[in-house]
Amino acid sequence: MNPFEDAVCAMYAHILNVQGRTLYDIILYSLKGNPDGFNGVLLECDSTVQDSIMQLLKVYKIRRKVNFSLCPSLSLWALLPQNKAAVVGQSKPDVTAADKVLVLEQDPRTELVGWRMISSCQNNPHEIISACREGNTEEYHRHRYEIGLPEGVKDLPPGEALPLESNLVYMQGISFSKGCYIGQELTARTHHTGVIRKRLMPVTMSAPAETLDQGAALETEGGKPAGKHRAGMDSLGLSLVRLAHAKEPLKLKSSDGMTVTLQATVPDWWPKNSKDQ
Known part of the structure; x- marks a missing residue:
């Protein structure tokens, strides 16, 4: 079953263990119909655990004709909103070199984070979106903590964090009408009958x-x-x-x-x- 709806190209999710606790938080990007010929799904994750996620994915490959590989030739950029007061309904960034963009999607977790852009690491972001100021990683994380958005293994310790306590529902990261998935029993029971x-x-x-x-x-x-x-x-x-x-x-x-x-x-x-x- 394709997890992406027709109009959805970016999706947030947690990979859970059998006890229903978060292992890793991820963002998935659909590349179906990409003009550059790419076809498949890109998975964004905390770079410190990319090897662990690769090993985990291969466990569930079984006999499917699916290939997993790292993408060191790609760069991920977070396009933060310049004015938080005007974030709601913010239009798509004005791209001046669309042929250099592999993915440009609104962050699926909340509009307050802005947009995610993926391109070749050889490309200069100023050549793609001219009306922007290049910041640093610290600015991005400071923005996250200011609005209260968790990301990565420091905020969500593997095997310790519970998805509903980590606001997965608020970040559009779970469906209670679809299944099955590992860790579903505790998550669904907590949502329907439990108290957070x-x-x-x-x-x-x-x-x-x-x-x-x-x-x-x-x-x-x-x-x-x-x-x-x-x-x-x-x-x-x-x-x-x-x-x-x-x-x-x-x-x-x-x-x-x-x-x-x-x-x-x-x-x-x-x-x-x-x-x-």
Whole structure:
């Protein structure tokens, strides 16, 4: 079964283990009908685990005539919105050299991330989209943490993160009418009958994220358990927060033993009628 609908060319998803926990988060791009002759699916993932994902995919190949290969000749670019206030309904970037673009799709997770562009690593992005300013990777990750968007194994530790606590539904990364998939039982049961008591939320911190340990315990001012810290940069980060304490000031211990205060916020791109906000 083709996971892509007729009008969908980019799709976000999590690869789960049999316990229903996230192994890797990925974005899939359909290359069907590409004018350059490419045919198939491109898989975007955290580059630090690309070999592990390749091995995992080959386990499920069985006797299918499917080939897997890395694409070192391609470059991925995130086209961030210049003005967050004008993001909704943002039109497609003005491309001046369409023949150099393999993929140009709106980020399937949320409009606040902008667009994803894939081209040959030999191409200069300024030759493709002239009205842009080339930034760096740190700017991209800072933007992610500012809007509360998880990505990669630091934010979603393999075998630890649960997809629904990681806001997979809010990022259009799951269908509850299609199956079957590994880890479906726990995920579907939690969605239909369970209660999500914790969510991955953006936090602002009183100390640089680099001084905090991944998995450090969060507490309320009264000492009650409130979740775990995940990752971040500068004063921005993501933490798995108990929703019952999400509006309270929180604290944790830094790697040097200092007390750090945190404040969680609800991202703008979450649905406004969510029952667990």
